[in-house]
Amino acid sequence: MLFHVKMTVKLPLDMDPDKAAKLKADEKELAQRLQREGKWRHLWRIAGHYANYSVFDLASVEELHDTLMQLPLFPYMEIEVDGLCRHPSSIHQDDR
Amino acid sequence: MLFHVKMTVKLPLDMDPDKAAKLKADEKELAQRLQREGKWRHLWRIAGHYANYSVFDLASVEELHDTLMQLPLFPYMEIEVDGLCRHPSSIHQDDR
Amino acid sequence: MLFHVKMTVKLPLDMDPDKAAKLKADEKELAQRLQREGKWRHLWRIAGHYANYSVFDLASVEELHDTLMQLPLFPYMEIEVDGLCRHPSSIHQDDR
Amino acid sequence: MLFHVKMTVKLPLDMDPDKAAKLKADEKELAQRLQREGKWRHLWRIAGHYANYSVFDLASVEELHDTLMQLPLFPYMEIEVDGLCRHPSSIHQDDR
Amino acid sequence: MLFHVKMTVKLPLDMDPDKAAKLKADEKELAQRLQREGKWRHLWRIAGHYANYSVFDLASVEELHDTLMQLPLFPYMEIEVDGLCRHPSSIHQDDR
Amino acid sequence: MLFHVKMTVKLPLDMDPDKAAKLKADEKELAQRLQREGKWRHLWRIAGHYANYSVFDLASVEELHDTLMQLPLFPYMEIEVDGLCRHPSSIHQDDR
Amino acid sequence: MLFHVKMTVKLPLDMDPDKAAKLKADEKELAQRLQREGKWRHLWRIAGHYANYSVFDLASVEELHDTLMQLPLFPYMEIEVDGLCRHPSSIHQDDR
Amino acid sequence: MLFHVKMTVKLPLDMDPDKAAKLKADEKELAQRLQREGKWRHLWRIAGHYANYSVFDLASVEELHDTLMQLPLFPYMEIEVDGLCRHPSSIHQDDR
Amino acid sequence: MLFHVKMTVKLPLDMDPDKAAKLKADEKELAQRLQREGKWRHLWRIAGHYANYSVFDLASVEELHDTLMQLPLFPYMEIEVDGLCRHPSSIHQDDR
Amino acid sequence: MLFHVKMTVKLPLDMDPDKAAKLKADEKELAQRLQREGKWRHLWRIAGHYANYSVFDLASVEELHDTLMQLPLFPYMEIEVDGLCRHPSSIHQDDR
Numbered sequence: 004m005l006f007h008v009k010m011t012v013k014l015p016l017d018m019d020p021d022k023a024a025k026l027k028a029d030e031k032e033l034a035q036r037l038q039r040e041g042k043w044r045h046l047w048r049i050a051g052h053y054a055n056y057s058v059f060d061l062a063s064v065e066e067l068h069d070t071l072m073q074l075p076l077f078p079y080m081e082i083e084v085d086g087l088c089r090h091p092s093s094i095h096q097d098d099r
Numbered sequence: 100m101l102f103h104v105k106m107t108v109k110l111p112l113d114m115d116p117d118k119a120a121k122l123k124a125d126e127k128e129l130a131q132r133l134q135r136e137g138k139w140r141h142l143w144r145i146a147g148h149y150a151n152y153s154v155f156d157l158a159s160v161e162e163l164h165d166t167l168m169q170l171p172l173f174p175y176m177e178i179e180v181d182g183l184c185r186h187p188s189s190i191h192q193d194d195r
Numbered sequence: 196m197l198f199h200v201k202m203t204v205k206l207p208l209d210m211d212p213d214k215a216a217k218l219k220a221d222e223k224e225l226a227q228r229l230q231r232e233g234k235w236r237h238l239w240r241i242a243g244h245y246a247n248y249s250v251f252d253l254a255s256v257e258e259l260h261d262t263l264m265q266l267p268l269f270p271y272m273e274i275e276v277d278g279l280c281r282h283p284s285s286i287h288q289d290d291r
Numbered sequence: 292m293l294f295h296v297k298m299t300v301k302l303p304l305d306m307d308p309d310k311a312a313k314l315k316a317d318e319k320e321l322a323q324r325l326q327r328e329g330k331w332r333h334l335w336r337i338a339g340h341y342a343n344y345s346v347f348d349l350a351s352v353e354e355l356h357d358t359l360m361q362l363p364l365f366p367y368m369e370i371e372v373d374g375l376c377r378h379p380s381s382i383h384q385d386d387r
Numbered sequence: 388m389l390f391h392v393k394m395t396v397k398l399p400l401d402m403d404p405d406k407a408a409k410l411k412a413d414e415k416e417l418a419q420r421l422q423r424e425g426k427w428r429h430l431w432r433i434a435g436h437y438a439n440y441s442v443f444d445l446a447s448v449e450e451l452h453d454t455l456m457q458l459p460l461f462p463y464m465e466i467e468v469d470g471l472c473r474h475p476s477s478i479h480q481d482d483r
Numbered sequence: 484m485l486f487h488v489k490m491t492v493k494l495p496l497d498m499d500p501d502k503a504a505k506l507k508a509d510e511k512e513l514a515q516r517l518q519r520e521g522k523w524r525h526l527w528r529i530a531g532h533y534a535n536y537s538v539f540d541l542a543s544v545e546e547l548h549d550t551l552m553q554l555p556l557f558p559y560m561e562i563e564v565d566g567l568c569r570h571p572s573s574i575h576q577d578d579r
Numbered sequence: 580m581l582f583h584v585k586m587t588v589k590l591p592l593d594m595d596p597d598k599a600a601k602l603k604a605d606e607k608e609l610a611q612r613l614q615r616e617g618k619w620r621h622l623w624r625i626a627g628h629y630a631n632y633s634v635f636d637l638a639s640v641e642e643l644h645d646t647l648m649q650l651p652l653f654p655y656m657e658i659e660v661d662g663l664c665r666h667p668s669s670i671h672q673d674d675r
Numbered sequence: 676m677l678f679h680v681k682m683t684v685k686l687p688l689d690m691d692p693d694k695a696a697k698l699k700a701d702e703k704e705l706a707q708r709l710q711r712e713g714k715w716r717h718l719w720r721i722a723g724h725y726a727n728y729s730v731f732d733l734a735s736v737e738e739l740h741d742t743l744m745q746l747p748l749f750p751y752m753e754i755e756v757d758g759l760c761r762h763p764s765s766i767h768q769d770d771r
Numbered sequence: 772m773l774f775h776v777k778m779t780v781k782l783p784l785d786m787d788p789d790k791a792a793k794l795k796a797d798e799k800e801l802a803q804r805l806q807r808e809g810k811w812r813h814l815w816r817i818a819g820h821y822a823n824y825s826v827f828d829l830a831s832v833e834e835l836h837d838t839l840m841q842l843p844l845f846p847y848m849e850i851e852v853d854g855l856c857r858h859p860s861s862i863h864q865d866d867r
Numbered sequence: 868m869l870f871h872v873k874m875t876v877k878l879p880l881d882m883d884p885d886k887a888a889k890l891k892a893d894e895k896e897l898a899q900r901l902q903r904e905g906k907w908r909h910l911w912r913i914a915g916h917y918a919n920y921s922v923f924d925l926a927s928v929e930e931l932h933d934t935l936m937q938l939p940l941f942p943y944m945e946i947e948v949d950g951l952c953r954h955p956s957s958i959h960q961d962d963r
Binding site: 005007030031034035038039045046047048049050051055056058085086087088089090091092093094095098 | 101103126127130131134135141142143144145146147151152154181182183184185186187188189190191194
């Protein structure tokens with residue numbers, strides 16, 4: 004099941020740089036593991052913003068929630084979620 | 100160059116059904132041709148809405164504009180455009 | 196899988212009363228069938244508004260979209276969708 | 292009388308973890324007591340958010356206010372309230 | 388039980404004047420009957436707007452909904468509803 | 484002259500409890516004095532919120548401003564003001 | 580008593596030109612009479628918009644409402660009202 | 676050239692009272708000098724708010740910007756600017 | 772004096788094509804004349820939208836208003852206006 | 868390729884003045900280098916705001932993102948990005 008997620012990261016301006024670096028490194032490691040597992044299908048930076056558009060491929064709404072909640076940057080994110088369906092005009096059976 | 104586009108279609112409630120069917124058929128044909136040419140990379144229906152998220156792969160901002168303007172449903176759409184970049188945490192050189 | 200949906204109905208002020216009555220009767224029949232099938236779990240009127248909060252229990256995002264699209268009043272609705280999860284403080288295994 | 296409440300929790304990012312844990316434990320205990328008493332009828336997590344949709348079954352507007360005010364997390368919540376009525380298309384006399 | 392309601396009336400600019408006059412006369416008659424019955428406790432015009440603030444005194448959320456739905460101008464209104472409670476600083480037991 | 488005022492109180496989450504208690508006690512004392520003088524005609528809590536709807540009966544716009552400015556909680560309030568008029572459908576000469 | 584009013588005029592795009600011209604001429608005549616009477620103290624066009632900022636000098640909220648309601652263009656206006664007071668830094672006793 | 680400016684002042688709740696008093700005194704002195712020079716033509720308090728509507732009479736957009744930037748309270752203000760023109764219905768050649 | 776203007780064109784969906792073509796041709800002719808005169812300094816299409824960003828170089832706010840009002844498409848436009856100043860970091864005396 | 872960017876700067880009110888001065892000096896130096904290289908084509912101050920409208924001329928969306936991310940003030944900015952195209956009514960082949 005596909006979910007479209009927009010994540011906008013808002014780190015406190017006075018966050019300790021080491022803490023920020025650690026959070027980002029942990030986030031990156033988890034993001035890459037989830038990509039290798041095929042669960043985080045797409046991950047794009049939005050030009051001009053500290054934000055991304057992502058597409059997740061997961062078994063359920065519950066798994067989506069659990070996945071987002073474990074992101075190290077989750078407490079600093081504004082998140083928008085939409086469910087995705089195959090579009091009737093798509094030429095791909097399983098749009099990847 | 101990748102562009103993320105959200106299109107929300109708002110056909111007039113009293114549009115002639117034949118005209119609507121013709122517009123949608125033309126839109127579908129063009130959308131499929133652009134997909135086959137690799138220019139309309141992703142096309143997903145947003146669950147619960149007459150709307151889609153799309154990712155285009157085009158040579159320039161100008162080509163993006165020309166592509167959107169020629170869509171038969173363009174006059175009935177609300178459109179939001181964002182440029183996309185490779186995300187530093189992506190494991191794909193060219194995220195498809 | 197549970198989905199929370201807010202539907203706000205906006206019929207054109209000049210709609211033919213017979214057409215409106217027919218649409219509402221068809222909507223009611225379908226809504227009641229989906230309730231009997233256990234797919235439309237809750238359906239509440241929002242006080243003071245021609246709108247409802249609903250909870251659907253469906254197998255996938257795709258089924259949610261197909262269900263909403265077949266509602267006779269869909270073209271006249273503004274719709275907001277949220278996925279629902281079991282809440283960690285809920286005392287019900289399967290909140291009904 | 293039914294009330295639909297959306298609660299979005301915004302804990303300060305720098306809140307002492309022990310204080311946060313205590314608040315959440317107290318909140319959970321009260322939420323579960325109110326559920327056992329039949330006053331907090333439904334409690335769902337909104338996927339991707341630190342937020343919930345709840346349905347309360349209470350004797351009056353006053354009781355709703357008193358119930359929400361005593362929640363330990365109340366000072367950290369954004370709250371939206373709607374009254375709910377039986378929907379004319381519902382097949383349940385008392386929608387639970 | 389008290390409810391605070393803001394009603395903003397938006398009649399179509401091209402509505403037949405006789406129909407408009409009839410709607411307003413019916414609305415007035417019902418509003419005055421409900422005031423005499425003590426159910427529509429306050430009714431004020433908002434300066435500069437075709438809108439009012441009202442306070443209703445009713446037995447339940449259900450009665451509020453039924454009352455608003457039967458207003459002849461309901462289809463032309465934008466409505467906002469809030470429940471009201473006695474304020475701890477009020478000097479009136481039953482604020483009228 | 485009547486004015487409708489919505490006040491939403493936003494105390495800093497880390498305010499010293501004694502200072503908060505003092506502010507609230509002073510606010511209450513002033514609110515009750517103004518009610519006894521007939522200037523603060525209605526004062527209702529909005530259910531689910533740390534907010535109130537109030538109706539003031541004052542001699543001028545200037546007196547409204549001076550009254551609101553002297554409220555101890557003024558610096559912590561979001562305020563919305565509307566002028567009120569007798570409604571043509573009201574059955575009260577001087578709606579109280 | 581001074582009131583600051585923003586009026587934005589939205590005539591239907593298909594309004595009969597004669598009707599529009601008549602409305603504007605009537606509006607102008609009334610506006611100029613009210614200016615001569617000292618009730619409509621200031622009237623400025625907002626650059627780039629079919630809108631104005633106005634300052635009225637009237638005896639009460641009620642007179643403000645009655646004045647605005649009799650404007651021929653009132654049904655086509657979006658209106659925002661604010662009460663004005665003498666500013667403590669103003670050098671004019673009665674700012675004109 | 677006339678400009679309409681809305682200034683909303685948002686001083687930090689914990690600002691040192693002496694610093695606040697100094698800022699306000701400096702602001703007042705400059706505001707009065709600019710009024711005496713005829714550059715700050717009108718200055719009204721908005722009832723119920725720590726905000727003002729002002730009309731400036733300046734030689735250029737550049738002078739408007741320089742004037743606003745030198746206000747001691749500028750860093751604490753939300754500002755909205757509109758250009759003003761003589762209104763075709765105004766009876767004043769140079770609306771003062 | 773420079774002004775930054777965003778124009779979003781919203782032609783009625785059912786406008787007569789000949790009328791639309793005539794309006795656009797007239798708009799184009801005027802836009803090009805104003806460019807040749809140096810008054811309409813920049814004119815860019817916003818990608819994906821029937822809208823433009825423009826920079827005007829005019830003698831006054833009044834001239835800006837008169838220029839915009841005479842645009843044939845003005846009645847169909849949403850317009851946002853900002854004054855522009857030389858930026859302290861610009862390397863151009865007169866940014867063109 | 869042209870991009871239209873609005874940047875609104877929001878420095879913390881309590882930022883150390885030396886740090887602020889250093890950030891602004893660095894920002895200015897980079898902004899001027901990018902202007903000399905022809906990449907930052909236009910840079911205007913928005914009258915009354917600590918904000919600017921800019922037009923960038925860059926090879927790709929990726930270059931736009933990299934350019935904005937390296938601005939010293941980027942963490943303190945709200946940014947809006949639009950792609951620009953040649954307008955069909957422009958008289959300039961390459962609008963500068």
